Amino acid sequence: MRVCLLTDKPGHPLLAAASALWAERGTVVAYDPDAEGPEAPGVPRADVYLLKAHTPRALALAARLEGEGAAVVNSAAATARCQDRTEMAELARAAGLPFAATRTLDRLGPLAAAGEPPAPLVVKSRRSRRGDLVARADTAADLRRLAAAWPDEPVVVQEFTPNAGWDHKLWAIDGRLFAAVRRSELAPGGRGATTTVAPGQLPCGWAEVVHRVGEVFALDVYGVDLLDAGGGAPVIVDINAFPGVRGQAGAPEALAALAARRAAGVPAGAPSPR
Structure with a gap:
């Protein structure tokens, strides 16, 4: 089996461990x-390519x-859907995702010129990137500062x-779920350490939400950022x-x-042997 990592960071811990x-x-x-x-190499031939880079060229x-x-x-199409936060939100909400x-x-x-916002807002670049x-x-005043620093940036805005100030980070790889919590980067004091959570300890229904994201967005490897909006009700803020x-x-x-499954010709979205 020949695997090609499409990335500028092949030493990333996940890729390095999988490469071994x-x-x-x-x-x-x-x-x-x-x-x-002129020194750039040609694209290697491989049985499967892992698209870890998300730039337009990638x-x-x-x-x-x-x-x-x-x-x-x-796939390129599935990855692109997660780079455009407008398309991401429209697709998710149309599918009934929270x-x-x-x-x-x-x-x-x-x-920023319209005056005081009626509620605190989260402002993000429309295009997800480093x-x-x-x-x-x-x-x-916060909006004016952001507008001055990012004058021509297309943005999305969420209330x-x-x-409680914690981000719930959920990941799926071929249907297998992983989870962690960490202090939100928007919380006072900024982002903190990440603590692993057993998937079985997640609130009822959260795992189903994450699996549904994979189906709707046609993703095999992905992450879902969730907030607890109270009483265990999840709100997705990023994919x-x-x-x-x-x-x-x-x-x-x-x-x-x-x-290995994809290199062997098992199509994307096919059920895992688990």
Whole structure:
């Protein structure tokens, strides 16, 4: 089996641990889709490609590979749906998922000029990427500061969901669930350490929500950020294609098994042998 990692960070802990497992039965190579210049290598031939990079060049490459018949995890189309937060919210809410109400603005300036917001807001870049905008704005002054720092940035705006200040990070790899909690980056003091949670300890119905996300978005490896809106009612605030899944026992093994299944020709979305 020959596995190709489409990423600029092949040493990421999840990929490195899974690569050690793949190396026992085949070959693992890495390719940076954004590598340029005459020294940039050609795309390696592989039985399965893992799309960990989410840049426009990476998505275009993955789409081309799929067009040539290659197995790619996750697909270019599924990954792209998670990069556009407007499309993400529309698809999730249309499917009946408990996604936070989201509106889209071409830029933040008009909202900042409209006066005090009726409630605290969460402002995010419309396009999910490294270093994008994710901030809480309680006042018009907060909005003006963000508009000045990001004057031409298309954004999405969500009303802040009152919660205990904890983000629930849920991940799925080929249907296997992993979970953790950590202090929200929007909470006073900022983001804290991540604590693993056994999936069986999640509130009733949360696991079903995460599995439904995978079905709706056609994802094999993904993350769902949930908030407890009170009484165990979940609110989805973000969905990520191929997240890091750091420090989760069994995650590298699940990823290795998924790649082997796809390399063997098992189609995306086919039930796991578990």
